[in-house]
Amino acid sequence: xxxxxxxxxxxxxxxxxxxxxxxxxxxxxxxxxxxxxxxxxxxxxxxxxxxxxxxxxxxxxxxxxxxxxxxxxxxxxxxxxxxxxxxxxxxxxxxxxxxxxxxxxxxxxxxxxxxxxxxxxxxxxxxxxxxxxxxxxxxxxxxxxxxxxxxxxxxxxxxxxxxxxxxxxxxxxxxxxxxxxxxxxxxxxxxxxxxxxxxxxxxxxxxxxxxxxxxxxxxxxxxxxxxxxxxxxxxxxxxxxxxxxxxxxxxxxxxxxxxxxxxxxxxxxxxxxxxxxxxxxxxxxxxxxxxxxxxxxxxxxxxxxxxxxxxxxxxxxxxxxxxxxxxxxxxxxxxxxxxxxxxxxxxxxxxxxxxxxxxxxxxxxxxxxxxxxxxxxxxxxxxxxxxxxxxxxxxxxxxxxxxxxxxxxxxxxxxxxxxxxxxxxxxxxxxxxxxxxxxxxxxxxxxxxxxxxxxxxxxxxxxxxxxxxxxxxxxxxxxxxxxxxxxxxxxxxxxxxxxxxxxxxxxxxxxxxxxxxxxxxxxxxxxxxxxxxxxxxxxxxxxxxxxxxxxxxxxxxxxxxxxxxxxxxxxxxxxxxxxxxxxxxxxxxxxxxxxxxxxxxxxxxxxxxxxxxxxxxxxxxxxxxxxxxxxxxxxxxxxxxxxxxxxxxx
Numbered sequence: 001x002x003x004x005x006x007x008x009x010x011x012x013x014x015x016x017x018x019x020x021x022x023x024x025x026x027x028x029x030x031x032x033x034x035x036x037x038x039x040x041x042x043x044x045x046x047x048x049x050x051x052x053x054x055x056x057x058x059x060x061x062x063x064x065x066x067x068x069x070x071x072x073x074x075x076x077x078x079x080x081x082x083x084x085x086x087x088x089x090x091x092x093x094x095x096x097x098x099x100x101x102x103x104x105x106x107x108x109x110x111x112x113x114x115x116x117x118x119x120x121x122x123x124x125x126x127x128x129x130x131x132x133x134x135x136x137x138x139x140x141x142x143x144x145x146x147x148x149x150x151x152x153x154x155x156x157x158x159x160x161x162x163x164x165x166x167x168x169x170x171x172x173x174x175x176x177x178x179x180x181x182x183x184x185x186x187x188x189x190x191x192x193x194x195x196x197x198x199x200x201x202x203x204x205x206x207x208x209x210x211x212x213x214x215x216x217x218x219x220x221x222x223x224x225x226x227x228x229x230x231x232x233x234x235x236x237x238x239x240x241x242x243x244x245x246x247x248x249x250x251x252x253x254x255x256x257x258x259x260x261x262x263x264x265x266x267x268x269x270x271x272x273x274x275x276x277x278x279x280x281x282x283x284x285x286x287x288x289x290x291x292x293x294x295x296x297x298x299x300x301x302x303x304x305x306x307x308x309x310x311x312x313x314x315x316x317x318x319x320x321x322x323x324x325x326x327x328x329x330x331x332x333x334x335x336x337x338x339x340x341x342x343x344x345x346x347x348x349x350x351x352x353x354x355x356x357x358x359x360x361x362x363x364x365x366x367x368x369x370x371x372x373x374x375x376x377x378x379x380x381x382x383x384x385x386x387x388x389x390x391x392x393x394x395x396x397x398x399x400x401x402x403x404x405x406x407x408x409x410x411x412x413x414x415x416x417x418x419x420x421x422x423x424x425x426x427x428x429x430x431x432x433x434x435x436x437x438x439x440x441x442x443x444x445x446x447x448x449x450x451x452x453x454x455x456x457x458x459x460x461x462x463x464x465x466x467x468x469x470x471x472x473x474x475x476x477x478x479x480x481x482x483x484x485x486x487x488x489x490x491x492x493x494x495x496x497x498x499x500x501x502x503x504x505x506x507x508x509x510x511x512x513x514x515x516x517x518x519x520x521x522x523x524x525x526x527x528x529x530x531x532x533x534x535x536x537x538x539x540x541x542x543x544x545x546x547x548x549x550x551x552x553x554x555x556x557x558x559x560x561x562x563x564x565x566x567x568x569x570x571x572x573x574x575x576x577x578x579x580x581x582x583x584x585x586x587x588x589x590x591x592x593x594x595x596x597x598x599x600x601x602x603x604x605x606x607x608x609x610x611x612x613x614x615x616x617x618x619x620x621x622x623x624x625x626x627x628x629x630x631x632x633x634x635x636x637x638x639x640x641x642x643x644x645x646x647x648x649x650x
Contacts, residue, residue: 002302003558004309007567011640012647014563021636021649022046023623024462025061025539028151029053030638032142033464034648036134043470044072044131045139047462048124051476052143052201054460055120056194057151059492060160061539062460063479064197065118065229066495070474071268071279071525073532074131078469078629081279081525081532083266086123087497088116089333092513093252096503099511102249107499107511109581111243111484112251114496116517118233120476121225123263129218130265131470136208136221140201147491148198150191154644157481161185164482171242172485175493179481196491200228229490230258236487237494244581251484253494268525271363273298274556276533279525283331283357286579287522290545292323294552295368296375302557307550308569308596310603316553317573317590317609318375320546322384324576326362329385329394332508333516357508358388379608381587383576395506397577400584459521459539463625465634471627473523473535475544499581520579524548526556528629534562536624538639542579546572547620562624562637569595570619586610593619617641625649 015021020043022033033050037043047070055064062068070084099107108114128139161168162185168176178194179185186192207224208217237251268279271291278294280287296319297305306312334357361367371386383396459477464470478495486493500518501511509518522544526534534555538547547570554565574589590609592601594616605611623645626635636647 003306003554003560006554006558006560006564010561010563010567012563012638014561015636015647015649017634017650018467018632019634019650020046020464020466021625021634021647022050022462022464023625023636023638023645023647024050024054025460025621025623025639025645026054026057027644027646028057028146029460029462030646030648033462035142037464037466041134042132042468043464043466043472044127045134046466047464047472047474048128048132049139049142050462050464051120051124051474052140053146054462054476055492056143056146056197057154058157058460059481060157061458061480062120062476063481063483063492063495064121064490065115065233065487065492066120066476066478066480067116067118067497067519067521068120068123068474068476069281069285069519069521069523070123070127070472071281071523071535072127072131072472073470073525075469078532079527079530081268081527083268083281084123084127084263084474085266085281085284086119086263087284087516087519087521088119088261089514089516090116090498090501090511091253091257093254094498094511094513096505096511098252099503103247104245105503106581106583107501107503108249108496109244109499110482110496111241111249112237112253112494113243113249114499114581115251115253115484115494116497117253117257117261118229118479118495119261119263120478122222122261125218125222125225126263126265129215135214136217137205140205144198144201144205147194147201150193152189153186153192155188156642156644158185158188160482167242174486174488175481178486178491194491196489200490203228226259226261230255232487232490233258233494236485241485251494269359269363271295273552275528276556277527277530278552279527280522282334283359283518284333284516285519285522286327286331286542286545287524288331288359288363289323289327290522290524290549291363292326292368293319293545293549295363295365296322296372297553299369299372305553305557307553307571308600310600310607313571313590313596313600313604314379314607314609315375316549318380319372320549320573321380321575322371322374322386324542325383325385327518328383328397328509328577330357330362330388330508331518332357333518358391361388362386377607379575379588379590381575381608394508395504397502397507397583399577400582401586402584458541459544461523461537461539461621461623463535463537463623463636465535465625465627467632467634469532469627469629471525471532471535471625473525473537475521475523475537475539477521477539500579518579520544522548524552526552531629532627533629534624534626536562536622538620538622540621542576543572543619547622550620551622551624562626562635566620566622566624566637566639569593571596572619591619593617621645623647
């Protein structure tokens with residue numbers, strides 16, 4: 001057998017049934033989604049209800065002012081999957097000159113200058129209007145209940161608040177009032193509430209209830225969101241506050257920015273791997289990089305694709321580096337044909353468009369073959385984007401192997417932690433780990449975690465499939481409680497997605513008003529013979545598609561079940577510029593779970609990979625749902641790492 005045999009047992013069962021399945025990064029969201037299915041809602045109703053609950057129960061990983069992307073397929077047209085784009089653009093005043101005038105060379109990793117226009121809530125309501133069956137009131141009742149009556153706070157939320165409590169007290173008083181009303185972080189398991197957010201949700205329901213139909217009610221709720229949230233944000237961000245560069249800045253977002261945003265449905269980008277079609281977002285997300293990697297790997301025999309062997313890890317990691325190099329040089333906010341899509345009333349303003357992203361070329365078998373020829377026996381320590389006929393290759397982003405700062409202690413809410421923990425896909429709160437062998441320690445590594453508020457926000461994920469064949473993979477993110485100060489009266493803060501833009505006008509991912517940042521959010525749908533058979537995704541920033549790739553290889557080429565693939569040892573490369581502030585990289589870097597095995601790790605080190613061990617169960621937070629169109633059999637699986645994600649169904 002080309003792949004190593006899957007484990008004889010799994011941490012959790014592969015769920016199977018015929019009624020409906022849900023899986024997410026928090027058990028309460030999964031239970032909510034399954035409850036909606038049980039009450040007759042479809043997969044889209046269930047995902048909407050679960051997503052609004054995620055805003056409440058995973059506030060360190062997503063929030064209402066964040067963003068989301070989803071890939072869906074409807075039972076009435078299963079062969080035409082669609083992308084739901086809830087990624088907001090840069091505000092009208094977010095210009096490179098404005099940010100440079102603030103003394104910045106990067107968009108900060110925290111604070112209102114890093115905020116894109118909120119997109120998540122509008123996107124979920126658009127999905128409810130066009131593909132759902134429930135009313136706004138029914139869908140929001142779960143989240144409103146948890147926000148008003150309370151839910152048991154996760155240990156990770158408590159740790160995150162504890163890590164940034166000094167920042168909250170000294171610089172972000174509205175966040176201190178929101179998250180430490182008694183003067184101290186909440187204890188794990190303590191019931192916490194968010195009455196301001198509950199009031200906002202109630203106002204959306206009231207607007208919807210006054211409308212003449214279900215669809216009109218959803219539109220009324222979308223309008224109320226813009227009317228309430230926009231002015232509150234504009235008024236609050238006018239006051240300068242601490243950002244991750246250690247300085248105080250005012251934000252630039254206005255009520256008009258919020259009022260002008262509309263989420264959209266868009267055509268996906270696809271590629272074939274073996275006998276499956278993989279469905280992703282356009283090049284305004286990182287999804288096509290997964291498609292590029294799979295196209296490169298499709299030219300290898302299965303014995304070089306096993307992510308549990310030294311040969312497989314090396315081959316797959318080197319292919320990923322090549323695809324990510326193209327991502328960071330070529331990707332930006334245009335449609336796959338170069339036309340505008342996605343922001344404002346459904347279009348990127350003409351002056352905001354990036355150049356045409358040459359996905360037809362980047363995803364072609366001929367280009368993949370040339371890239372495949374670059375993979376040798378040793379690890380590459382270079383950034384190697386490919387050439388496109390007739391085009392001048394944009395500049396490679398600045399390459400920083402470490403981040404240095406003279407900012408005072410207590411001023412950096414998003415400082416990097418370095419080492420293995422920087423890419424584990426969970427917020428890093430215990431304090432900076434030791435720097436890996438051969439790498440200089442971060443200049444703040446000797447400071448206690450509270451001094452810098454060392455934490456990174458992450459992401460959530462939810463998958464749902466119903467008995468009719470509707471299916472969705474969705475990745476909500478942004479608006480982390482540690483992103484920026486809580487906006488009074490709203491109960492949440494802004495997101496920081498603009499940190500994925502560059503203050504370089506030559507980059508396709510440059511900061512430009514009205515243009516979406518090139519997001520890392522990247523849900524996945526898999527088709528067989530034109531029918532959706534699998535939806536999956538993972539939090540993890542730049543690692544999302546890397547961890548999904550391991551899962552897909554094990555399921556599609558290795559014959560693993562979804563739960564076996566989720567449980568298997570994970571790893572990822574860090575040999576590319578990170579998408580998050582301060583945008584550092586580790587040449588040849590490879591972060592692995594120790595379960596990969598000493599022999600495999602030694603062989604990878606011998607090939608020149610700069611290996612960092614992350615622990616036995618540290619990487620990846622995948623979930624998945626499946627459907628067999630020939631039998632109607634449904635399935636679900638979820639990540640055991642962190643004891644938080646769960647699947648449910650029958």
